[in-house]
Amino acid sequence: xxxxxxxxxxxxxxxxxxxxxxxxxxxxxxxxxxxxxxxxxxxxxxxxxxxxxxxxxxxxxxxxxxxxxxxxxxxxxxxxxxxxxxxxxxxxxxxxxxxxxxxxxxxxxxxxxxxxxxxxxxxxxxxxxxxxxxxxxxxxxxxxxxxxxxxxxxxxxxxxxxxxxxxxxxxxxxxxxxxxxxxxxxxxxxxxxxxxxxxxxxxxxx
Amino acid sequence: xxxxxxxxxxxxxxxxxxxxxxxxxxxxxxxxxxxxxxxxxxxxxxxxxxxxxxxxxxxxxxxxxxxxxxxxxxxxxxxxxxxxxxxxxxxxxxxxxxxxxxxxxxxxxxxxxxxxxxxxxxxxxxxxxxxxxxxxxxxxxxxxxxxxxxxxxxxxxxxxxxxxxxxxxxxxxxxxxxxxxxxxxxxxxxxxxxxxxxxxxxxxxx
Amino acid sequence: xxxxxxxxxxxxxxxxxxxxxxxxxxxxxxxxxxxxxxxxxxxxxxxxxxxxxxxxxxxxxxxxxxxxxxxxxxxxxxxxxxxxxxxxxxxxxxxxxxxxxxxxxxxxxxxxxxxxxxxxxxxxxxxxxxxxxxxxxxxxxxxxxxxxxxxxxxxxxxxxxxxxxxxxxxxxxxxxxxxxxxxxxxxxxxxxxxxxxxxxxxxxxx
Numbered sequence: 001x002x003x004x005x006x007x008x009x010x011x012x013x014x015x016x017x018x019x020x021x022x023x024x025x026x027x028x029x030x031x032x033x034x035x036x037x038x039x040x041x042x043x044x045x046x047x048x049x050x051x052x053x054x055x056x057x058x059x060x061x062x063x064x065x066x067x068x069x070x071x072x073x074x075x076x077x078x079x080x081x082x083x084x085x086x087x088x089x090x091x092x093x094x095x096x097x098x099x100x101x102x103x104x105x106x107x108x109x110x111x112x113x114x115x116x117x118x119x120x121x122x123x124x125x126x127x128x129x130x131x132x133x134x135x136x137x138x139x140x141x142x143x144x145x146x147x148x149x150x151x152x153x154x155x156x157x158x159x160x161x162x163x164x165x166x167x168x169x170x171x172x173x174x175x176x177x178x179x180x181x182x183x184x185x186x187x188x189x190x191x192x193x194x195x196x197x198x199x200x201x202x203x204x205x206x
Numbered sequence: 207x208x209x210x211x212x213x214x215x216x217x218x219x220x221x222x223x224x225x226x227x228x229x230x231x232x233x234x235x236x237x238x239x240x241x242x243x244x245x246x247x248x249x250x251x252x253x254x255x256x257x258x259x260x261x262x263x264x265x266x267x268x269x270x271x272x273x274x275x276x277x278x279x280x281x282x283x284x285x286x287x288x289x290x291x292x293x294x295x296x297x298x299x300x301x302x303x304x305x306x307x308x309x310x311x312x313x314x315x316x317x318x319x320x321x322x323x324x325x326x327x328x329x330x331x332x333x334x335x336x337x338x339x340x341x342x343x344x345x346x347x348x349x350x351x352x353x354x355x356x357x358x359x360x361x362x363x364x365x366x367x368x369x370x371x372x373x374x375x376x377x378x379x380x381x382x383x384x385x386x387x388x389x390x391x392x393x394x395x396x397x398x399x400x401x402x403x404x405x406x407x408x409x410x411x412x
Numbered sequence: 413x414x415x416x417x418x419x420x421x422x423x424x425x426x427x428x429x430x431x432x433x434x435x436x437x438x439x440x441x442x443x444x445x446x447x448x449x450x451x452x453x454x455x456x457x458x459x460x461x462x463x464x465x466x467x468x469x470x471x472x473x474x475x476x477x478x479x480x481x482x483x484x485x486x487x488x489x490x491x492x493x494x495x496x497x498x499x500x501x502x503x504x505x506x507x508x509x510x511x512x513x514x515x516x517x518x519x520x521x522x523x524x525x526x527x528x529x530x531x532x533x534x535x536x537x538x539x540x541x542x543x544x545x546x547x548x549x550x551x552x553x554x555x556x557x558x559x560x561x562x563x564x565x566x567x568x569x570x571x572x573x574x575x576x577x578x579x580x581x582x583x584x585x586x587x588x589x590x591x592x593x594x595x596x597x598x599x600x601x602x603x604x605x606x607x608x609x610x611x612x613x614x615x616x617x618x
Contacts, residue, residue: 020406022350022404023404023405023406024405024406024407025346025350025351026351026403026404026405027346027350027351027403027404028350028351028352028400028401028402028403028404029401029402029404030349030350030356030357030360030401031347031349031350031351032404034350034356035350045256049255049256049461049466050457050461050466050467050468050471051466051467051471052258052464052466052467054255054256054257054258055256055257055258055317055319056256059256059257059319059320059323062320062322062323065320065322065323076404079404079406080406082406111467113467113471114471114474114477116474116477117471117474117477131548135341135547135548136337136341136346136347136350137346138344138345138346138550139550140437140439140548140549140550141443141548143442143443144434144437144439144440144442144443144446144447144548145437145438145439145440145443146440150442150446151442154442194440195440195441195442196440196441197438197439197440198434198435198438198439198440198441198444198488198491199435199436199438200432200435200436200491200492200494201436202432202433202436226612228556228610229610229611229612230611230612230613231552231556231557232557232609232610232611233552233556233557233609233610234556234557234558234606234607234608234609234610235607235608235610236555236556236562236563236566236607237553237555237556237557238610240556240562241556251462255461255462258464260461260462260463260464261462261463261464261523261525262462265462265463265525265526265529268526268528268529271526271528271529282610285610285612286612288612341547342543342547342552342553342556343552344550344551344552
């Protein structure tokens, strides 16, 4: 129950973030809806397809479909006032990726995958909706260029496996990983910490 | 038989539209062939992969492979005269999306999916080949920005489920949905009706 | 054993090529790692997902995961001196696509697919990692515009099926196809042969 509420809050934040980017690109209502959808479920869809869980999760859970459609409508209707929700949305989003990370890891574990692959699945679940959103909007994905975002998920994933042996109660582990992810992201945003960009002039290798 | 002819006409229209966009981007013959292919089968491929129908449909039906390759060749050879076919191609394309919509819906029904998901699958089958074409050509997908295209498919899908209980003969339902999709698209193009674009300045939320 | 060494050399070349393109786009270390990964395993992942081999291959073989991560690190650390490796990397890459082509074809054969689809799977395995790399970097895929690259794979694939009946020992066939792909690519690069680009002004068809 507790986790489902978080999951829904995360989905709302992702869908609204997608709708806002789409409106910034002057899309029509259909485009806004699709981008909201892809942002919210894209990471989990990629994960499911690559692991072989099909039909993919969102097709079997109408709650999320309704939440995403409503969030997109909401974002469109209140697009001029949505800045007031800035902080709430940022918080939902941050809580959302922490949950998605753990969901992705556990999906990988159930499929019998190696811990490193599970961490990759967790990060993909949390981050690749945003990657697909940016590709559809014809931008280089923002998480490849700045922001401690994926990094927080990866560190959360490592924490998960380091502590796995000490916790019989998965719920506690869940919460600890969530706190790690959220803390790293909040600190990074608060102090404007980001990974350095690397640069190599194109000299035509390959 | 009747439906297979329509299906092939639709595939021809999609493949040629892909080849034309690729040539507009100054691609080489290989690029033109791939874009023709992706435009024609991309939507159905995404649908199959997300539902779990694998190997995906076009791999098991060589007719379509041959049709697509021939269409791409044709578009390349006659690229200077193809404008004369303008109206025929537009018609094939419109008939094509109406058929693809129904095919996508029925694929979803066979997989036991919720009506709303089935409509999404129908729209995806009809429209996402064009989305993938635009992504590969480094453009924001045109159906997210203008044209009543996806909207016609969605309304056709809703019609399908509203009338499903009244028709034992699926073929009649097929034709009615097709007429709905085609009519909406023709009217929209004739009277230059399009969805309004939405706009929200980027103020850095999330 | 011999083939595994080649496979690893090819993976190294692909991962480094991805890392270099990512750095040219001023990405951060996370972006560089992801692009390296996608370039190396993207083609095989698409192939596996479309055929229905899931979890996809690289999730079940940690060797490649370690090789890719190490290659990305290496490319980042030595990015200023990597030009000295120009020729070796080009050679690894060329040997890599010849092997990937055969691997893709044989994967298709095992799945019982038509020879034409098998050739497509071989070409996809060899070339679509680079296509995904370019899409994530917001470029029109380079293999759609110039270079005899996919063409070499396609001709290698055709050679495979022309000679299939004459060879009981698959290893010899493997080597012949490899030599064909490598020779075509080397000749094309040496003499700067490329496919002509096609052009068709956009006159608004469809």
